[in-house]
Amino acid sequence: MRAITLLTDYGLADTYVGQLKGAILRIAHEASIVDITHQVPAQDVKAGAFLLWSAVEVFPAGTVHVAVVDPGVGSGRRAIALRAKRGDLFVGPDSGLLVPAAERLGGIEAAVELTRELYWGLFRSTTFHGRDVFGPVAAHLALGAPLEDIGTPIADVDRSASLPGHRTTAVGITGEIVHADAFGNLVTSIPAQALPERFAVRVCGRRIGGGPKPTFASVAPGELLAVIGSSGLLEVSAREASAQQLLGAKRGDPLEVERE
Amino acid sequence: MRAITLLTDYGLADTYVGQLKGAILRIAHEASIVDITHQVPAQDVKAGAFLLWSAVEVFPAGTVHVAVVDPGVGSGRRAIALRAKRGDLFVGPDSGLLVPAAERLGGIEAAVELTRELYWGLFRSTTFHGRDVFGPVAAHLALGAPLEDIGTPIADVDRSASLPGHRTTAVGITGEIVHADAFGNLVTSIPAQALPERFAVRVCGRRIGGGPKPTFASVAPGELLAVIGSSGLLEVSAREASAQQLLGAKRGDPLEVERE
Amino acid sequence: MRAITLLTDYGLADTYVGQLKGAILRIAHEASIVDITHQVPAQDVKAGAFLLWSAVEVFPAGTVHVAVVDPGVGSGRRAIALRAKRGDLFVGPDSGLLVPAAERLGGIEAAVELTRELYWGLFRSTTFHGRDVFGPVAAHLALGAPLEDIGTPIADVDRSASLPGHRTTAVGITGEIVHADAFGNLVTSIPAQALPERFAVRVCGRRIGGGPKPTFASVAPGELLAVIGSSGLLEVSAREASAQQLLGAKRGDPLEVERE
Numbered sequence: 125m126r127a128i129t130l131l132t133d134y135g136l137a138d139t140y141v142g143q144l145k146g147a148i149l150r151i152a153h154e155a156s157i158v159d160i161t162h163q164v165p166a167q168d169v170k171a172g173a174f175l176l177w178s179a180v181e182v183f184p185a186g187t188v189h190v191a192v193v194d195p196g197v198g199s200g201r202r203a204i205a206l207r208a209k210r211g212d213l214f215v216g217p218d219s220g221l222l223v224p225a226a227e228r229l230g231g232i233e234a235a236v237e238l239t240r241e242l243y244w245g246l247f248r249s250t251t252f253h254g255r256d257v258f259g260p261v262a263a264h265l266a267l268g269a270p271l272e273d274i275g276t277p278i279a280d281v282d283r284s285a286s287l288p289g290h291r292t293t294a295v296g297i298t299g300e301i302v303h304a305d306a307f308g309n310l311v312t313s314i315p316a317q318a319l320p321e322r323f324a325v326r327v328c329g330r331r332i333g334g335g336p337k338p339t340f341a342s343v344a345p346g347e348l349l350a351v352i353g354s355s356g357l358l359e360v361s362a363r364e365a366s367a368q369q370l371l372g373a374k375r376g377d378p379l380e381v382e383r384e
Numbered sequence: 385m386r387a388i389t390l391l392t393d394y395g396l397a398d399t400y401v402g403q404l405k406g407a408i409l410r411i412a413h414e415a416s417i418v419d420i421t422h423q424v425p426a427q428d429v430k431a432g433a434f435l436l437w438s439a440v441e442v443f444p445a446g447t448v449h450v451a452v453v454d455p456g457v458g459s460g461r462r463a464i465a466l467r468a469k470r471g472d473l474f475v476g477p478d479s480g481l482l483v484p485a486a487e488r489l490g491g492i493e494a495a496v497e498l499t500r501e502l503y504w505g506l507f508r509s510t511t512f513h514g515r516d517v518f519g520p521v522a523a524h525l526a527l528g529a530p531l532e533d534i535g536t537p538i539a540d541v542d543r544s545a546s547l548p549g550h551r552t553t554a555v556g557i558t559g560e561i562v563h564a565d566a567f568g569n570l571v572t573s574i575p576a577q578a579l580p581e582r583f584a585v586r587v588c589g590r591r592i593g594g595g596p597k598p599t600f601a602s603v604a605p606g607e608l609l610a611v612i613g614s615s616g617l618l619e620v621s622a623r624e625a626s627a628q629q630l631l632g633a634k635r636g637d638p639l640e641v642e643r644e
Numbered sequence: 645m646r647a648i649t650l651l652t653d654y655g656l657a658d659t660y661v662g663q664l665k666g667a668i669l670r671i672a673h674e675a676s677i678v679d680i681t682h683q684v685p686a687q688d689v690k691a692g693a694f695l696l697w698s699a700v701e702v703f704p705a706g707t708v709h710v711a712v713v714d715p716g717v718g719s720g721r722r723a724i725a726l727r728a729k730r731g732d733l734f735v736g737p738d739s740g741l742l743v744p745a746a747e748r749l750g751g752i753e754a755a756v757e758l759t760r761e762l763y764w765g766l767f768r769s770t771t772f773h774g775r776d777v778f779g780p781v782a783a784h785l786a787l788g789a790p791l792e793d794i795g796t797p798i799a800d801v802d803r804s805a806s807l808p809g810h811r812t813t814a815v816g817i818t819g820e821i822v823h824a825d826a827f828g829n830l831v832t833s834i835p836a837q838a839l840p841e842r843f844a845v846r847v848c849g850r851r852i853g854g855g856p857k858p859t860f861a862s863v864a865p866g867e868l869l870a871v872i873g874s875s876g877l878l879e880v881s882a883r884e885a886s887a888q889q890l891l892g893a894k895r896g897d898p899l900e901v902e903r904e
Contacts, residue, residue: 127669129662135566136396136656140438142389142420143614149387149418153444153851158669158677160662166567167624179659182767182775183666184430184673198599247442250599251621252614255442306655307686311400320439339718339770354663354772364715365688395826399699402649402680403874406703409647409678413704417678425829428885455884458859507702510859511881512874515702584871 126213126266129157129183131191132254133164140252144190144259147245151263158183160222167195169219171375173285174302177224178311178355180212189225190254190262191216198250203238203257204281207271215262217253220285227286236275243274279377288313294348296323296382299358301375308366310373314358325350325360327379328371334358334384386415386473386526391436391451392514393424399451400512404450404519407505411523427455429479431635433545434562436569437484438615440472449485450514450522451476458510463498463517464541467531475522477513480545486589496535536568548573556583556642559618561635568626570633575620580643585610585620587639588631592620594644600624646733646786647676649703651696651711652774653684660772664710664779667765671783678703687715689739693805694822697744698831698875700732709745710774710782711736718770723758723777724801727791735782737773740805747806756760756795763794808833816843816902819878821895826883828886834878840903845870845880847899852880854904860884873904 128148134140142160148155160179164172172193180189194201194217202218209230214222218237226232238244245260261274290299290313299314307369310327324333335350339361343349348367353359358381360367367373388408394400397484403423420439424432432453440449454477454556463477469490474482478497491562498504498521505520521534529566550559550573559574584593595610600623603609608627614620618641620627627633648668651765654660668675680699683691692713700709714721714737722738729750734742738757758781762877765780781794810819810833818886819834830847846852855870860883863869868887873879880887880903887893 127673129666131659131662136419136421137423138565139391139420140565142391142418142439143442145418146389146447149416150442150444153387154416156669156674158662159656161656163657165431175659179666182663182670182765184670185856187666196601199601247614249612249614251611251883252554255614287703302782305660339801341716341719352769353777354767354769364738382416382625395683396679397683398825399651399680399695399827402651402678402699403702405678406649408701409676410702410704413647414676456861459861505702505876509872509874511871511879580849611757 125152125154125156126186126188126190127158127184128190128262128266129158129160130170131160132162133166133172133193134162136162139252144254147206147255147259147262150360151260152266155263155266163357167193169193169221169285173221173224176221177228177287180225182226184186186211186216188213188265190258190261191221192254192258193221194219194253197253198364202280203253205236205238205261205265205271205275206232206281207234209233213271215258215265218282220282223281223283223285232281234271235278235281236271237278238275240274243269264334290314290318296380298378298380300379301373301377303375304368304373308362308368308369309353311353311355312358312360312379314381316352316356316358318326319358319381322384323381324384325379325381327360328373328377330371385412385414385416385450386446387418387444388448388450388522388526389418389420390433391423392419393426393428393432393453396422398412400514402512407515407519408523411460412526415523415526424453427453429453429481433481433484434513434547436481437547440485441488444472445588446501448473448475448522448525450518451481452514452518452534453481453511454479457513457634459599463513465496465498465521465525465531465534466540467494469493473525473531475518475525478542480542481636483541483543483545484547487599490543492530495588496531496542497538497540498535500534503529550574550578558638558640560639561637563635564628564633566635568622568628569613570620570627571613571615572618572620572639574641576612576616576618579618579641584644585639585641588633589638645672645674645676646706646708647678647680647704648708648710648782648786649698651680651692652682653682653686653688653692653713654682656682663782664774667775667779668703668783671780672786675783675786684713688811689741689805693741693744694740694807697748697807700704700745701748701847706731707783708733708735708785710778711741712778713741713776714739714773717773722812723773724798725756725758725781725785725791725794727754729753733785733791735778735785738802740802743801743803743805744807752801753892754791755798755801756791757798758795760794761876772869805858810834810838816900818898818900821893821897824888824893826889828882829873830880830887831873832873832878832880834901836876836878839878839901842904843901844904845899847880848893848897850891
C-alpha cells in the first residue's frame, strides 16, 4: 500500500489531525500515515506550498500527499487531486498549495476535480474537508484506486502559490528569504546551481562573505555564514545561534549574492 | 488488529507519550497507534472529555481509545475500561473523562475496573499509569483480549465530566462555549438539531445575525458568523480571523440563540 | 521488523521530522516509527541524553533508536551506531548523546563508525545527517542488517554527556535537578535505591519533609512533595501545581536529602 503524508495548519492542540487520521483508517485500516507538519502558519497557503515542496522528494515514489491549508473551505474553490510524473499523488484544495511540490517531482501528469462522493467519508461539513473529503480520497488512492476514478479531469489548476524565484543582474543574483526555520536558519529562493563558486551575500544591511561554507563549524559560535541547505537552496545561518534573530530577518526580505 | 488512539495532557516536550507507545508496542508489536491530541490543558478533565467526544466517531467501530488526564493518579480513583454499544473500547481513569465519548457511540455497554495485573506493564509507578496500566491494557484489548478478562465488572462509573447542555427558553435557546480551537473558532453546547432554520446568536455583548451561514466565505474577511461546525454543534467563527480574540470569549461563557 | 524510535531537537513546525521519516520509509516501507520527542532544547546534548535515557527501557528489546541533537553536524564529529547488551541499537552523532541510554540497557556491546555509504540515503547535505545518514542506517538495521556491516568498529566513544550523579555526605545525599517536565515536576539525579526509608529534601531554600509520599494525593493541592518518579529517580513535585514555578528551580540546581 502507498504511504500517506499529511501537511496542514490544524496544529496539534485540537483533535482535527486525529479525526483526519481516523477518516483514513476507517477506509484503509493498514495505512501508514506520516505527519510532515501540522504547524503551517494558519491559512498561509504560500508557506504551506514551500513546506510541502521541501519535504516530498525524500519519500518513496508513489506516496500519497494530503495537504490542507484552506482559507477557502466551503466556498467555490475546487477540491483536486494531482499525479506527478514521479508517480506521487497529491490531494487538497485547488489553491496552488500542491503545485510546487508536484513540479518538484517532475511536473503534473494528470489532474482531477474531486467530484465522486462515493470516495468521500461518512460525514459532511462545510468547514472540515480534510476529514470529509481529502482524507477519505487519499485512503482510496493509497489502496490503489486510479486517479481517474475519483474525479473529473481538469485541464487547469491554480498556480498562484509558486515559489519565489531568483534573477541574475549586473552585480550578481537577487532573491528573497522564503522560510525561517525553528533554528533561525534563513532559507532563500536561490538554488545551489545558480551560485558562483565563491560568493558573498548581502541581506538586512549585512555582508556575509566567504560562501559557501562547507559546515557550521567553519565559523566561530555566534557568527553568520552562507551554506547550501538541505533542500538544495542557499541558506543564511549562524553557528549555534539564530540568523533570523541576529539579522532581524523575515520572509520576503530581499537578498543579493555577489561573486567574490 | 484494532487501532489504538491516544489522548492525554502529557504534551510533546517530554518523553511520556513515547514511553506510553513503547509500553503498547512491547505487547502489540504491530499496533497501529494514532494520536488524537496530547495537548489537553494540564489536568483539565472536562476539556479532555470534550476533545475525546469530538474525535471518536470518525474512527472505525471497535477502535481502542486510551485517554489519560489524571489529576487523581495514584489516589483511590479507579482505573477502568468501557465498551460502547458501537464496539469501541475506552481505557483510562474513572474520572468521567471517557463517558461522553462512550455515550456518543451508543452508550456504555459494559464497564470493568482494571484489577488484573497480568494485563499491566513491566513497570510500576504511582505517577504514570498511562505507561504502566492503561497502555498495556489497551494493547491486550487491541490484540483481542475480551473486556471481561481484564478486570472486574462495575455497575457505576463517574459521570461528572458530562458535556454542558442547552435549554429552550421563552426567547430562544441558551447554551455555553465549550471549546475555543486553535483558529479561534468557538464551539458551543448547542447541537444543530436544536437550532431554528434562521437565527441570530448573542454572545459577549454582540449579536451575530444571519445564521447559519453555509460557509466562511459568506461574510467579509474579519467578520463574525454562526456556522454548523464539523462536530455537529453551533460554532461562532470569523472569516480569516479569530472569533475568540474578536469577542474576548472563553470557555464557559453563556450564549443565546434567537429565531430570526 | 524492529521498531524505530526518533528523538531530535528538530521541533514540529518544520518538515525535518517528516523528511527523516520519508528517508526511513524509502528503505523500510513497513517500518513502525515512534516519536519519543522532537522538542529537545535546540542543540542541548545533555538534555537530549537524559530524555533518551528516560524513555528507552520500556520499548521492546531490539528496538532501533535514532537520536539527533547535533551541534557538530558537518564537522569532524563521527557518526556512530551502538548495540546495547539488551539488543537495542542506537544511531546518531558521537557526542555522548546515545551513551547513557545504552548504559541503561546493559552497556555498550559493540560500536561502529558509520563509514559505509551504501547504507546512506539518496541525498547528501552537510547540515541534515538525520535524513541523509542516521535515518537510512536505522532503516537498514530495522530490516536486519548486522551492525558490523554498516560501519567500522571503534573502541572508544564520546562519554561527555553522562548523567549527573549523587554523593553520600555526612549529612545525607547530595544531587541535582536534571530535568523539569512540562507539569513542573523536578526530576533529580538521585535514584530510589540510594534513598533512606524516610527523608526530607532541601532545595532552593525550602525543606520538604515526609518523603517519599506514595502519591500526589498525599498532600493538599498546591503543596510540595517528594516522590519516586516514573524513571526510578527522586522527584520534587506539587499537587495540581508546578514545583518548578513554586521553587523557581532550574536544571543543575543542587539538592540535599537527609534522613528523617
